[in-house]
Amino acid sequence: MKRHLPSLCVTVGILLVWQLIALLIDAAYILPSPLQILVRLWELKEPLFCVHLPATMGVTILGLFISVVLGLLLAIAMDRSEALERALYPVIVASQTIPTTAIAPLFILWFGYSIWGKVLVTILMTFFPIAITVFDGFRSTKREMEELLLTLGASKSDIFLKLKIPTALPNFFSAIKMAVPLSVIGAAIAEWLGAQQGLGYFSKRMMTQLDGAGVFAPIVLLSVAAMAVVAIISFAEKKIITWRKEL
Amino acid sequence: MMLEFQDVSFRYPSDSYSMMEHLHFSVEEGSFVSIIGPSGCGKSTLFRLINGLEQPQSGQITVKGVPISKLKSYAGFMPQKDLLFPWRTVEENICLPMELQKADRAAKEEACKKVLQQVGLTGIEKKYPSELSGGMRQRVSFARTLLTGADMLLLDEPFSALDFFTRIEMQEWLLHQWEQMKKTILFITHDVEEALFLSKTVYVISKPCPFSSLERIDIPLAYPRDRSALEQPEIIHLKEELIQKLRKEAVE
Numbered sequence: 001m002k003r004h005l006p007s008l009c010v011t012v013g014i015l016l017v018w019q020l021i022a023l024l025i026d027a028a029y030i031l032p033s034p035l036q037i038l039v040r041l042w043e044l045k046e047p048l049f050c051v052h053l054p055a056t057m058g059v060t061i062l063g064l065f066i067s068v069v070l071g072l073l074l075a076i077a078m079d080r081s082e083a084l085e086r087a088l089y090p091v092i093v094a095s096q097t098i099p100t101t102a103i104a105p106l107f108i109l110w111f112g113y114s115i116w117g118k119v120l121v122t123i124l125m126t127f128f129p130i131a132i133t134v135f136d137g138f139r140s141t142k143r144e145m146e147e148l149l150l151t152l153g154a155s156k157s158d159i160f161l162k163l164k165i166p167t168a169l170p171n172f173f174s175a176i177k178m179a180v181p182l183s184v185i186g187a188a189i190a191e192w193l194g195a196q197q198g199l200g201y202f203s204k205r206m207m208t209q210l211d212g213a214g215v216f217a218p219i220v221l222l223s224v225a226a227m228a229v230v231a232i233i234s235f236a237e238k239k240i241i242t243w244r245k246e247l
Numbered sequence: 248m249m250l251e252f253q254d255v256s257f258r259y260p261s262d263s264y265s266m267m268e269h270l271h272f273s274v275e276e277g278s279f280v281s282i283i284g285p286s287g288c289g290k291s292t293l294f295r296l297i298n299g300l301e302q303p304q305s306g307q308i309t310v311k312g313v314p315i316s317k318l319k320s321y322a323g324f325m326p327q328k329d330l331l332f333p334w335r336t337v338e339e340n341i342c343l344p345m346e347l348q349k350a351d352r353a354a355k356e357e358a359c360k361k362v363l364q365q366v367g368l369t370g371i372e373k374k375y376p377s378e379l380s381g382g383m384r385q386r387v388s389f390a391r392t393l394l395t396g397a398d399m400l401l402l403d404e405p406f407s408a409l410d411f412f413t414r415i416e417m418q419e420w421l422l423h424q425w426e427q428m429k430k431t432i433l434f435i436t437h438d439v440e441e442a443l444f445l446s447k448t449v450y451v452i453s454k455p456c457p458f459s460s461l462e463r464i465d466i467p468l469a470y471p472r473d474r475s476a477l478e479q480p481e482i483i484h485l486k487e488e489l490i491q492k493l494r495k496e497a498v499e
Contacts, residue, residue: 151298151324166334243333
């Protein structure tokens, strides 16, 4: 608790300043105060928690799951084949400069309001960072350890299972922790562009009604949800990776 | 003969010069042989060749008369850094060679227990390497080397990263282990005193690259030894002689 005290102070400070400015402006449709947002969150709890949060989390989790599977497969493939690595790695790094938000409307055009357009946006935002981070983890394997295994008669798959996977495991967790907020953003953007439910969609609808607090309420929910997922993953990470301090 | 190099020539593909040309030397079964020479002279390359990590351009390496290409698990290699896997407990680290040889679980557990007792490490099976001191980590690494089941152990400057007192302690410990096990040990070092204290025979890499022979020096001391043996006049003389030799090479 003591460790979090400074960041807690900063957060409270920002909220106080925000509250103060909001009181001065006194126009909720321009800048709602934190308190107004909380009240609105409470008032809207039923549609937010029962309809829109599950919809967004559904897109997020589905997209994340597919990204993790595809990202891992790509990382493994690049690790296995140098030709593949040289062909794909630079392309993947370069593709990171494409603003996904700008091409997201295309997916809505292709897939309509179905879940797949939104999932695709999410995948596009998270798949490549996962692949690259995990692949870099594989690549950080110590050559000496690999040679030691070779002198012990290890096969290629032994080296992969007993050395490369444990070496890359911390990277894998970092990748997921990085991908969770990205996938939430991806889902929200896609919903903003075209959807019938979801927190992004809800926020946009409140915007058209000039309900400032109503715009912020789903956003607060969105970031709390992302933080909760990251916390769960961090917890799992701590349970699984007991040796990290040495690496 | 435990190990024989016959007419071995080797050059790293990226180097313009040969490391060794037509090298001959042999190691008797059950002996403790140190290989000594200035850094970068190819000591570790000898181990890489024995381990099969590098292939000689010509010549043959045999263990007990059989070419190494036809053998498996003939040498246990202990590297300079302990290279313990940080995600494995002591027990899991030690069992790694047996795991790769697909030994069954009961055999692994029994062998592990026995070897831990032998190297004096009972009670730390479930600990992680990060919880151990440098000397203990080297012992665990040695135990792992033992569980390869090989009759020949290749130790590549295993104590060079340890502090002075731990190093002395580990040298005595290693000697004790060797006397009990009757295995053949090849030991790389650049520490003359360490070589004299431990070995039956010292091989000196006597010429800068490429070399074609190792200068053999038999140490006139009986086992068991203790450190005071290093004070004998002929050993002091030998030490001076070796230091002079290595120094000259280093300058050249």
